[in-house]
Amino acid sequence: MFIKRTPSIQVGLWLRHHAIDVVWFDKDNRPHSECLEKLDLLELPATLNLRLAMPARRKSPYKFITAIMPHHIWQKTLILPHNLTPLECEQQCHFTLSNELPLPLEEIWYDYAATPLKQGFRLEIFAIRQQIATDYLQQFMPLQIEVLDNMAKALLRGAEYVLGKPLPAEAIFLYQDEQGGLAVQPKLQQNQTLFQTETNLTALFEQYCHRYDEKPEAVFYLQTEDTETAVPDHWHCLSTELPLIALGNALWQQDTYAKSTALFDAPIG
Incomplete structure (x- = not known):
């Protein structure tokens, strides 16, 4: 059996004081943007369907991505002598977070980026308090944010795209x-x-x-x-x-010049 899967369209969002910036790319890889009032978020999927000539579907084809200010994020980079498996990366994250943060792990969202080096292995660990993240994401309701990134990384992606x-x-x-x-x-x-x-x-x-x-x-x-x-x-x-910033969010994990990983890549209900 062959199943035709429609790739998701990444939509970058950035919350300002009184509005939300939105950026997405069309099928020809051209960027488009909108500036919305917060109340317009409910209509954003329909607006995107119209702009992209997408048929209405029960399941939204959009992956909504935003970012949070870097001062809310704790991070640490470890340079290790040998490569780690994904399970070993998780174990190292648990050990590091338990020893360095004054919070129980169940109150933390964390992610990591693993990079093999010519000599050794780099493990970047990112963490944020759950309450801070959920309070921030509440402002985007009723949209479901699938990726919460570091705003500094989004800025660099956007800057390098423009450059x-x-x-x-x-x-x-x-x-x-x-x-x-x-x-x-x-x-x-x-x-x-x-x-x-x-x-x-x-x-x-x-x-x-x-x-x-x-x-x-x-x-x-x-x-x-x-x-x-x-x-x-x-x-x-x-x-x-x-x-x-919304541009950088829309470029998350795309083939831009700067490779950048998510802070949190998980559905958030």
């Missing part, structure tokens, strides 16, 4: 919208981030350099229209009409 190439080595990306500013610098072991609610990008950059004792060789940035301020002339501005 059309990987972020250069030793470069930093700065982002600012009405909720604040975020600095993200990719590192071998884990991304370094700094979030500030009330700051401009120049001050954010200086604070980042002081905190991490870093001097990035190149600066890429994006400001939303309502937050534009002057920045040094040698910084590189990203230009796109697409909402960057």
Whole structure:
């Protein structure tokens, strides 16, 4: 028996103060975006069906993906001498979380990314308090969010899609919208981030350099229209009409330049 399976369409969502940014790709791999009021979420599947000329189905073909601010996420990277099986990865996660977090495992959602290296094995562990995650996802009801990612990773995916190439080595990306500013610098072991609610990008950059004792060789940035301020002339501005975080969410696990894993890839009821 042959069963025709319709691949799911990834829809990236990002919650702002009074609206939700939505990004998806059509069958020709072209991105599209919408800005919705929260009350419009109920109609989003029907809106997508119309925009994509999809027939109405009992089971939705859409995989809804969003992200949460990195300061809500605990993470640790382990470099181990040999490869681990999936079961051994789970056991290592349990051991690490039990020893390093002051919470019982049943109050934590966690995920991991395993990467074989030329010499050794890298295990990245991510964790978040269940209550924080469920409270956040409640704002997207009645949609069922299937993937909750790290907003910093989504930003980097979106930035590299707009650039059309990987972020250069030793470069930093700065982002600012009405909720604040975020600095993200990719590192071998884990991304370094700094979030500030009330700051401009120049001050954010200086604070980042002081905190991490870093001097990035190149600066890429994006400001939303309502937050534009002057920045040094040698910084590189990203230009796109697409909402960057929702774009990065829609690109989760796609063949972009930066390979990124989910924070949590599980149906959430």
